Amino acid sequence: MGQPPDLLQLLQLPATEVAPFLLGALVRHESEEGPVVVRLTEVEAYLGPVDSPDPDPGAHSYRGRTERNSAMFGPPGHLYVYFSYGMHFSANLVCRPEGTSSGCLMRAGEIVEGLELARLRRPTAKHDYELAQGPARLAKAMGFAREHNGIPALGGEVTVTLPAAPATCVSSGPRVGISGPGGTTDYPWRFWLEGDPTVSKFRPGVARARHRPASAAPKTQ
DNA sequence: GGCGGGATATTCT
DNA sequence: GAATATCCCGCCC
Numbered sequence: 001m002g003q004p005p006d007l008l009q010l011l012q013l014p015a016t017e018v019a020p021f022l023l024g025a026l027v028r029h030e031s032e033e034g035p036v037v038v039r040l041t042e043v044e045a046y047l048g049p050v051d052s053p054d055p056d057p058g059a060h061s062y063r064g065r066t067e068r069n070s071a072m073f074g075p076p077g078h079l080y081v082y083f084s085y086g087m088h089f090s091a092n093l094v095c096r097p098e099g100t101s102s103g104c105l106m107r108a109g110e111i112v113e114g115l116e117l118a119r120l121r122r123p124t125a126k127h128d129y130e131l132a133q134g135p136a137r138l139a140k141a142m143g144f145a146r147e148h149n150g151i152p153a154l155g156g157e158v159t160v161t162l163p164a165a166p167a168t169c170v171s172s173g174p175r176v177g178i179s180g181p182g183g184t185t186d187y188p189w190r191f192w193l194e195g196d197p198t199v200s201k202f203r204p205g206v207a208r209a210r211h212r213p214a215s216a217a218p219k220t221q
Numbered sequence: 222g223g224c225g226g227g228a229t230a231t232t233c234t
Numbered sequence: 235g236a237a238t239a240t241c242c243c244g245c246c247c
Contacts, residue, residue, distance in 0.1 A: 044239070058239070068232065085240050086229025092239090105239060124242070136240055177239050201223095 007162050008154060011076035014054055015045035015095040015102040019191045020170050022093070022104055024163035026112070031143045031157070036114030038132050038142060042107040042192040042199045044175050046072075046092070049101060058178040058187060061101035071150040072101045079158065081139070081149040088136035091144045093153055093160065107135045107176070107190070110198045118142075134200045169194040176202055 010018055028037045047056035049064050056062060060069045060082065071080040072094055080092040080103050092103035109132045111118045118131045118141040125131045132138035139145070153160050171194045175187060192199045 046239075060239075063233080066232080082239080083231065084238055086231070086238090088229090088240050090239065107239085134240070175239070 007160065008077055010162075011093070011095050012097055013095060014047055015104045016047065016189055018093075018095050019043045019045040019104050019189065020172075021162065021166055022106075022160075023167040023170055023191060023193050026161045026163075027106065027109070027142070027153075028113075028159045028161070029142045029144065029157065030159075033143065034114055034117050036118050036142055037112050038106075038109035038138060039112050040106055040109045041196040042109070042190070044105040044107055044191070045189040046103050046105065047101075048096075052100065054102070056187070058175060059101070065101070069101070072103050074098055074150060077152060077154040077160075079144070079148050079151055079153050081144050081146065083146065084136075089139040089145050090135035091139050091142070091148070105135055106138055108133050108192070108198050108200045109138055110196070111141060129197045133198050167193055173202075176200070 010021055022040050022043050025040050026037055027040060028035060046059040046061075047054040048059065049055060049061050051064075061072050065073050068082060069080070071078060072092070074094060075098045076094050076096060078094045080094050081089055083089055090105060092105045095102040095104060111128065111131045115128065119125065119128075121143060122131050122137060122141050125137075130137070132141045148158070151158065170191055172188045172191045175190045
């Protein structure tokens with residue numbers, strides 16, 4: 001028996017409408033090493049390219065389809081897993097019909113099954129609430145990596161199950177780690193379960209001073 | 222527990 | 235060449 005029709009139907013909608021319903025959802029990944037299940041406590045919504053009805057300057061797909069982001073243009077209910085900062089993976093659940101681009105970034109959650117395996121994958125976590133406290137941590141605890149980009153998430157290796165009832169105590173605010181247009185309070189598309197200890201700590205997406213090669217030092221005159 | 226800085230590779234300009 | 239949907243470590247409260 002597959003998913004209740006609710007979920008696939010829900011995933012036809014833009015991520016901004018889907019996101020709050022994903023709070024409390026269970027995401028199960030059955031790998032060769034064993035199963036791990038996370039209960040989502042924090043997600044972020046991303047919409048589409050500049051020339052779409054819902055342009056989103058913070059979205060990877062804002063400048064159109066590329067090899068990297070093509071999974072976001074694929075069918076809803078699949079994963080978009082991307083690699084960033086040269087070392088981390090993060091996973092999205094793709095929304096809206098094929099050919100359009102929208103997705104929900106899984107930012108944080110509580111590991112509710114497969115704790116031992118999750119601890120092995122995240123040896124630096126001092127507490128269990130840190131195992132999936134952040135998008136790259138969640139992906140690592142779940143075992144999501146490059147090979148999971150574009151695979152179905154509604155059955156098979158990965159399964160998403162909605163909670164019996166939509167979550168209460170949902171808060172929303174600006175997205176994390178995005179600076180410039182699209183990153184500020186104009187787009188309050190980060191959703192989380194208020195008070196849950198597994199929700200990631202926000203660091204405001206302000207541009208911190210960056211390491212720069214000496215050759216790129218600012219001109220003084 | 223909160224900060225500052227470094228690390229790392231893929232992408233697009 | 236520069237930015238990035240981030241995390242970890244060391245240090246300081």
